[in-house]
Amino acid sequence: MSDFWRPAGAGVASVVAGVGAAELVSAFVVQNGSPVLTVGALLIDLAPPWLKEAVIGLFGTGDKAFLIVSLAVVVLIGAAVAGWLERLRPPLGRILIGLGGALGVLAALTRSGNSIVDAVPSALAAVIAILLLGWLIRMLRETEPTRVAPRGQVSRRRFVTSTAATAGAGALALVIGQVVAGGFRAASAARAAIRLPKPATTAPPVPAGASFDIPGLSPIVTPNADFYRIDTALQIPGIEPHDWKLRITGMVENELELTFAELLALPLEESITTLTCVSNEVGGDLIGNATWLGYPIRHLLARAKPSSNADMVFSTSQDGWTASTPIEALTDDRNAILAVGMNGQPLPIEHGYPVRMVVPGLYGYVSATKWVVSLEVTRFDQHTAYWTDRGWSEHGPIKLSSRIDVPADGRQVKAGTVAVAGVAWSQHTGVSAVHVRVDDGPWQEATLADAISVDTWRQWRFAWEATTGSHTLRVRATDADGKVQTSTVRDVVPDGATGLHTIHVPVV
Numbered sequence: 001m002s003d004f005w006r007p008a009g010a011g012v013a014s015v016v017a018g019v020g021a022a023e024l025v026s027a028f029v030v031q032n033g034s035p036v037l038t039v040g041a042l043l044i045d046l047a048p049p050w051l052k053e054a055v056i057g058l059f060g061t062g063d064k065a066f067l068i069v070s071l072a073v074v075v076l077i078g079a080a081v082a083g084w085l086e087r088l089r090p091p092l093g094r095i096l097i098g099l100g101g102a103l104g105v106l107a108a109l110t111r112s113g114n115s116i117v118d119a120v121p122s123a124l125a126a127v128i129a130i131l132l133l134g135w136l137i138r139m140l141r142e143t144e145p146t147r148v149a150p151r152g153q154v155s156r157r158r159f160v161t162s163t164a165a166t167a168g169a170g171a172l173a174l175v176i177g178q179v180v181a182g183g184f185r186a187a188s189a190a191r192a193a194i195r196l197p198k199p200a201t202t203a204p205p206v207p208a209g210a211s212f213d214i215p216g217l218s219p220i221v222t223p224n225a226d227f228y229r230i231d232t233a234l235q236i237p238g239i240e241p242h243d244w245k246l247r248i249t250g251m252v253e254n255e256l257e258l259t260f261a262e263l264l265a266l267p268l269e270e271s272i273t274t275l276t277c278v279s280n281e282v283g284g285d286l287i288g289n290a291t292w293l294g295y296p297i298r299h300l301l302a303r304a305k306p307s308s309n310a311d312m313v314f315s316t317s318q319d320g321w322t323a324s325t326p327i328e329a330l331t332d333d334r335n336a337i338l339a340v341g342m343n344g345q346p347l348p349i350e351h352g353y354p355v356r357m358v359v360p361g362l363y364g365y366v367s368a369t370k371w372v373v374s375l376e377v378t379r380f381d382q383h384t385a386y387w388t389d390r391g392w393s394e395h396g397p398i399k400l401s402s403r404i405d406v407p408a409d410g411r412q413v414k415a416g417t418v419a420v421a422g423v424a425w426s427q428h429t430g431v432s433a434v435h436v437r438v439d440d441g442p443w444q445e446a447t448l449a450d451a452i453s454v455d456t457w458r459q460w461r462f463a464w465e466a467t468t469g470s471h472t473l474r475v476r477a478t479d480a481d482g483k484v485q486t487s488t489v490r491d492v493v494p495d496g497a498t499g500l501h502t503i504h505v506p507v508v
């Protein structure tokens, strides 16, 4: 009997631990690669219609649960067999587990919309299970009597404890992974079901002259999938809209509470605003421009009636992250909004679904709170926000800056006329000119594309008569107030990098 059960137990424990680790990783990191669910989805796709109908007929809406339970039973039987095989004839058991892992990888890779990262959890599950099985079966061997050690070198008890601990840790990881991923999946489902209302005020159309057709130049509006993402959330908060509420409290005459349905019922406005991260290095890509749909925060604050002593609004996200925004940026006439839509879709979950702040002119860390749930009207001398506590400046107005997109740094080009192009920004002030300098030559004026508004970046281009040799190109923007971008090089800490984006171009 125990000739089967002990190695079988080792097989089950190893596989549970492998799958548990993978579920944990997929819940926290990959978000999409749960081996259990991908294999389940593959089986649903592969099952013949008569089987699907039979299962639905028998279990009704419990069909998915039935599928998962059946899958679990098959996997556990397979794991037991793998353990038994490994004891009998190594490495057969490990090979069997490897085959199971390969099935998971295949399932992940063949799902539409999945990428190679989504196969990582299944591969990880197999690797962990294989290593653990090898270890447990070796230990099991050592519990058996030999001529030299009639009682075995390792006690049975140690083997049993190790197996139980492995299984227990795996089960715990599995449960945590499911709980965490469950919140995210519920939010994804709710997001997919949302229909955003039409804007009461649409953004003025993007002028045709706002973008140049130059390959490699950043598109004037950044698609959601390409929009940079910066946050401290290891696990993206999964908020269901009917659970969402915004509280406006603190130094106000009227505290306010707003539900998601109430927010959507307000006259929403569309606006195009370029977000920028304070951690964006000179020439970096932590910047993106989107069409946002939202409601002006100034109207909500007007209802709440802030005290005249207040100088700051302290916003908190559902996961506890905080930002301190100067109150005038939220009460003056700029488009500081509670955003619910991004480029015509509900906010993507990683960009703050269901509601985030977007404030033109301020770096994200002092203004762009995603998954926002509370606005406390207060004073800078009363509260300090997440990044302020970590050495970043209390105030974070976006600095005038510019970037060369094409040609790429170091990329060889042919002598002759070369299109040099990029973007320049100074949100809430606007850009009035861009200049390019070749080597130690004079600053030459680039052609600006039409501006969408002062709150958005602006494309520029410059026709460079390139001669053979190695050249250096620099870019410099001037804002609408006539201020010229500084060449002084400063690090991103504490309030944003400065300096001129410079690239080297070999010309042949």
Ligand SMILES: Nc1nc2c(c(=O)[nH]1)N[C@H]1C(S)=C(S)[C@@H](COP(=O)(O)O)O[C@H]1N2
Residues within 6 Å of the ligand: 227, 228, 229, 230, 231, 232, 233, 275, 276, 277, 278, 317, 318, 319, 321, 350, 351, 352, 363, 364, 365, 368, 369, 370, 371
């Ligand atoms: N809840 C929450 N909101 C946040 C952050 C965060 O860490 N947590 N990071 C901020 C920073 S530093 C930036 S630059 C912007 C980035 O927004 P995005 O990821 O949608 O581009 O979000 C801001 N909002």
Ligand SMILES: [Mo]
Residues within 6 Å of the ligand: 230, 276, 277, 278, 279, 363, 364, 365
């Ligand atoms: Mo940021």
